[in-house]
Amino acid sequence: MPHGLEGYRGLALKALINIGAGIGDTIRIKKSSGTIYEGILVPRFEYGDPECIVLKLKNGYNIGLKINDADVVEKLGEGSKLTYKAQPTPKTVLNLPKVPIIGTGGTIASRVDYRTGAVTPIFTTGDLYSMVPELGEIANVETKVLFNVFSEDMTPKHWIKIAEEIASQFGNNIQGVVVAHGTDTMGYTAAALSFALQALPVPVVLVGSQRSSDRPSSDAAFNLIGAVIAAVHAPFGEVAVAMHKNLSDDEVLIHRGTRVRKCHTSRRDAFKSINADPLGIVKNRVYRQISSFFKPRNSSNSPKINPVFEEKAVLVKYYPGFNPEIIEKLLDMGYRGVILEGTGLGHVGSVCIKAIERARDMGVFIGMTSQCIWGRVNMDVYYTGRDLQRAGVTPLEDMLAETAVVKLMWVLAQTDNIEEIKKLMLTNIAGEFSHRLSYRWSA
Amino acid sequence: MPHGLEGYRGLALKALINIGAGIGDTIRIKKSSGTIYEGILVPRFEYGDPECIVLKLKNGYNIGLKINDADVVEKLGEGSKLTYKAQPTPKTVLNLPKVPIIGTGGTIASRVDYRTGAVTPIFTTGDLYSMVPELGEIANVETKVLFNVFSEDMTPKHWIKIAEEIASQFGNNIQGVVVAHGTDTMGYTAAALSFALQALPVPVVLVGSQRSSDRPSSDAAFNLIGAVIAAVHAPFGEVAVAMHKNLSDDEVLIHRGTRVRKCHTSRRDAFKSINADPLGIVKNRVYRQISSFFKPRNSSNSPKINPVFEEKAVLVKYYPGFNPEIIEKLLDMGYRGVILEGTGLGHVGSVCIKAIERARDMGVFIGMTSQCIWGRVNMDVYYTGRDLQRAGVTPLEDMLAETAVVKLMWVLAQTDNIEEIKKLMLTNIAGEFSHRLSYRWSA
Numbered sequence: 001m002p003h004g005l006e007g008y009r010g011l012a013l014k015a016l017i018n019i020g021a022g023i024g025d026t027i028r029i030k031k032s033s034g035t036i037y038e039g040i041l042v043p044r045f046e047y048g049d050p051e052c053i054v055l056k057l058k059n060g061y062n063i064g065l066k067i068n069d070a071d072v073v074e075k076l077g078e079g080s081k082l083t084y085k086a087q088p089t090p091k092t093v094l095n096l097p098k099v100p101i102i103g104t105g106g107t108i109a110s111r112v113d114y115r116t117g118a119v120t121p122i123f124t125t126g127d128l129y130s131m132v133p134e135l136g137e138i139a140n141v142e143t144k145v146l147f148n149v150f151s152e153d154m155t156p157k158h159w160i161k162i163a164e165e166i167a168s169q170f171g172n173n174i175q176g177v178v179v180a181h182g183t184d185t186m187g188y189t190a191a192a193l194s195f196a197l198q199a200l201p202v203p204v205v206l207v208g209s210q211r212s213s214d215r216p217s218s219d220a221a222f223n224l225i226g227a228v229i230a231a232v233h234a235p236f237g238e239v240a241v242a243m244h245k246n247l248s249d250d251e252v253l254i255h256r257g258t259r260v261r262k263c264h265t266s267r268r269d270a271f272k273s274i275n276a277d278p279l280g281i282v283k284n285r286v287y288r289q290i291s292s293f294f295k296p297r298n299s300s301n302s303p304k305i306n307p308v309f310e311e312k313a314v315l316v317k318y319y320p321g322f323n324p325e326i327i328e329k330l331l332d333m334g335y336r337g338v339i340l341e342g343t344g345l346g347h348v349g350s351v352c353i354k355a356i357e358r359a360r361d362m363g364v365f366i367g368m369t370s371q372c373i374w375g376r377v378n379m380d381v382y383y384t385g386r387d388l389q390r391a392g393v394t395p396l397e398d399m400l401a402e403t404a405v406v407k408l409m410w411v412l413a414q415t416d417n418i419e420e421i422k423k424l425m426l427t428n429i430a431g432e433f434s435h436r437l438s439y440r441w442s443a
Numbered sequence: 444m445p446h447g448l449e450g451y452r453g454l455a456l457k458a459l460i461n462i463g464a465g466i467g468d469t470i471r472i473k474k475s476s477g478t479i480y481e482g483i484l485v486p487r488f489e490y491g492d493p494e495c496i497v498l499k500l501k502n503g504y505n506i507g508l509k510i511n512d513a514d515v516v517e518k519l520g521e522g523s524k525l526t527y528k529a530q531p532t533p534k535t536v537l538n539l540p541k542v543p544i545i546g547t548g549g550t551i552a553s554r555v556d557y558r559t560g561a562v563t564p565i566f567t568t569g570d571l572y573s574m575v576p577e578l579g580e581i582a583n584v585e586t587k588v589l590f591n592v593f594s595e596d597m598t599p600k601h602w603i604k605i606a607e608e609i610a611s612q613f614g615n616n617i618q619g620v621v622v623a624h625g626t627d628t629m630g631y632t633a634a635a636l637s638f639a640l641q642a643l644p645v646p647v648v649l650v651g652s653q654r655s656s657d658r659p660s661s662d663a664a665f666n667l668i669g670a671v672i673a674a675v676h677a678p679f680g681e682v683a684v685a686m687h688k689n690l691s692d693d694e695v696l697i698h699r700g701t702r703v704r705k706c707h708t709s710r711r712d713a714f715k716s717i718n719a720d721p722l723g724i725v726k727n728r729v730y731r732q733i734s735s736f737f738k739p740r741n742s743s744n745s746p747k748i749n750p751v752f753e754e755k756a757v758l759v760k761y762y763p764g765f766n767p768e769i770i771e772k773l774l775d776m777g778y779r780g781v782i783l784e785g786t787g788l789g790h791v792g793s794v795c796i797k798a799i800e801r802a803r804d805m806g807v808f809i810g811m812t813s814q815c816i817w818g819r820v821n822m823d824v825y826y827t828g829r830d831l832q833r834a835g836v837t838p839l840e841d842m843l844a845e846t847a848v849v850k851l852m853w854v855l856a857q858t859d860n861i862e863e864i865k866k867l868m869l870t871n872i873a874g875e876f877s878h879r880l881s882y883r884w885s886a
Contacts, residue, residue: 384595
């Protein structure tokens with residue numbers, strides 16, 4: 001397998017091997033229909049059929065061509081490497097508000113080298129100005145690559161490092177912080193930072209992209225611009241996530257870190273605020289606040305930096321046929337807290353009661369969220385819900401299950417006292433839930 | 444605690460006890476503002492503040508009144524029991540198409556006795572015609588209460604009984620079957636029946652309600668009418684779910700059983716078709732097909748009745764900090780299949796690789812779905828996804844995690860052969876997933 005062609009298969013791979021083609025070479029494909037395409041061979045690292053050959057055409061767009069036996073594939077020339085020419089920071093930028101950009105990995109922080117197929121971090125400041133020159137009109141950005149890990153490999157240990165890096169920036173007369181992050185677990189990290197970093201002097205805005213920054217359809221630049229604008233102009237001192245509002249390049253939503261969830265595997269508008277309005281929106285390079293409830297930014301705030309997480313918290317999703325012995329095993333493994341993702345208003349089968357009572361008797365916290373995602377748990381409606389509460393389950397209002405398990409890790413690191421744990425879980429620390437209205441029509 | 448007042452608390456409960464009030468009694472509340480309300484005391488079994496007293500007013504609406512110390516609560520009279528007068532099946536109905544309605548429990552199949560606060564099944568045929576007289580214009584319904592369990596207590600054993608009951612009806616010259624079901628796990632049951640009952644002669648339509656049938660805001664009657672119309676008129680021979688499309692009483696969506704998910708804890712439009720169009724819609728009592736792909740109903744079909752489920756399948760949701768030892772414990776517990784609910788395009792942290800390889804070596808099936816809910820897993824994009832595939836993970840396209848674990852229970856009951864299991868999991872049996880387009884633009 002020639003290096004760089006790992007993503008290709010079938011007839012596409014065979015044709016490329018036949019002509020000795022490598023990534024970056026100029027290729028001509030004459031389809032049996034007579035149409036001719038010329039372009040630079042790029043590695044397959046995205047969606048679509050691996051039996052397509054993907055060429056970057058002269059107009060900059062990528063095209064995927066399904067190869068048949070009747071097609072003619074030729075190599076026209078050896079590849080020239082596509083590079084980004086790093087720019088020095090423009091002088092005019094130095095007077096703009098300072099916004100550090102912290103790279104942690106993920107699609108937004110990477111580019112593909114078309115010669116080698118390798119994914120490398122883009123985040124030198126010079127790289128960034130060359131790729132997203134608009135940033136030079138908005139802020140004096142300075143990049144720091146903290147680490148470069150895939151989003152799904154992020155752990156509470158990484159959250160701590162990110163929190164510490166952000167905290168170390170607060171003294172530097174900055175206007176806001178941007179964190180570039182893989183999208184898969186960006187919601188979890190945003191929730192973690194929301195608890196770890198409180199009373200913020202400036203906004204902390206996480207940003208990702210669903211398509212890598214060297215693809216014409218990439219959302220990286222647009223999201224990044226939106227994130228930097230929010231970091232500079234948003235009135236809140238909270239942790240937020242900046243991502244495309246819809247499929248076109250016109251609006252970036254700014255979601256509260258404890259309320260945001262990735263709700264599509266691939267679309268650019270995958271991120272949604274759940275059970276809450278977004279904090280704000282960036283349109284035509286203008287930030288507008290949407291939610292009227294927020295903790296205001298204040299440069300004289302003394303931030304509360306508390307990046308500690310206890311990993312002995314576990315998320316368990318219920319389904320019919322669920323065996324309560326699983327809960328017993330988790331207790332045996334030493335877990336100190338369990339977030340149940342129950343059905344509907346917050347239920348699990350009554351077969352689970354015994355295991356839950358054992359957890360309660362061991363001083364293990366059991367919180368209830370709903371796998372419905374939207375809406376609020378309410379364990380007072382049916383007697384089964386009341387039975388679960390008697391057995392020791394704490395209903396967690398309209399908190400996301402993902403946020404709940406992150407919060408529990410943070411809470412368990414604050415105290416060993418079960419009553420204190422319950423109290424903290426039901427204290428609204430970072431907008432992670434809202435209380436039920438105390439009065440409403442019952443009909 | 445007087446019987447029936449279990450749902451009340453605080454000042455509301457105190458005031459009711461003081462005047463010796465019971466459920467069904469006529470109560471007058473004079474608010475400190477001077478406003479006077481009179482109505483029948485109903486039990487608290489729904490949303491809202493338990494310190495509200497809920498009265499059924501003369502106009503039929505319920506009102507919840509928050510009680511303060513300054514309010515005057517009086518008992519005007521002993522309660523008369525609210526009853527539904529059972530009607531005999533109207534004679535004209537007998538010529539209409541036959542639709543059995545099978546009651547399994549849940550809100551739709553229950554009413555609250557205002558005297559005792561007890562929840563009782565409504566599903567005698569006479570009850571049904573008296574509550575939803577419109578049914579008498581659509582079909583000759585006949586009810587059967589199979590059992591009466593809370594939705595969250597449904598297990599694969601219940602799925603089997605429901606499937607057998609449905610199958611026993613096929614010989615009876617019926618036009619369709621309706622199953623009344625609690626909403627919490629209705630999606631799981633619909634998926635289970637979709638695999639257990641194939642080549643259906645008529646539609647099988649599950650229906651639930653988010654608010655119980657004796658509340659003015661109940662969606663029970665409207666959903667039930669929609670379900671019966673779909674059972675009579677829909678062109679498909681598949682398992683479906685009928686629920687409100689939106690918040691007003693105008694449309695009922697008919698979702699494919701393998702593609703539907705409860706996405707809100709309490710709203711009437713909680714059910715959504717995911718990654719697929721709904722099968723159809725009922726509006727103004729007319730059924731209209733939406734999806735052009737379906738298995739047509741055919742009275743000469745010989746249904747394939749195969750209601751078997753192996754409970755040694757487990758659903759595991761991944762999150763940062765997830766401990767792969769949990770997978771090891773599940774293997775030790777004898778699980779024969781694991782559905783992972785991974786992040787994004789179908790990822791779990793690389794710390795899980797070792798446990799997954801052990802599962803593969805033990806002949807345990809490991810399937811990947813996405814916690815994003817919407818979209819398709821694609822484990823060819825990043826090398827981490829390819830690593831997981833090499834370790835033995837099977838990507839499950841755009842299948843819902845909930846449907847995947849139900850399908851796995853069914854597949855594991857069909858065969859012990861791991862290659863056969865993989866093949867069945869990737870065979871589209873009941874519209875549970877769609878294949879990726881084989882050709883698409885890569886940009």
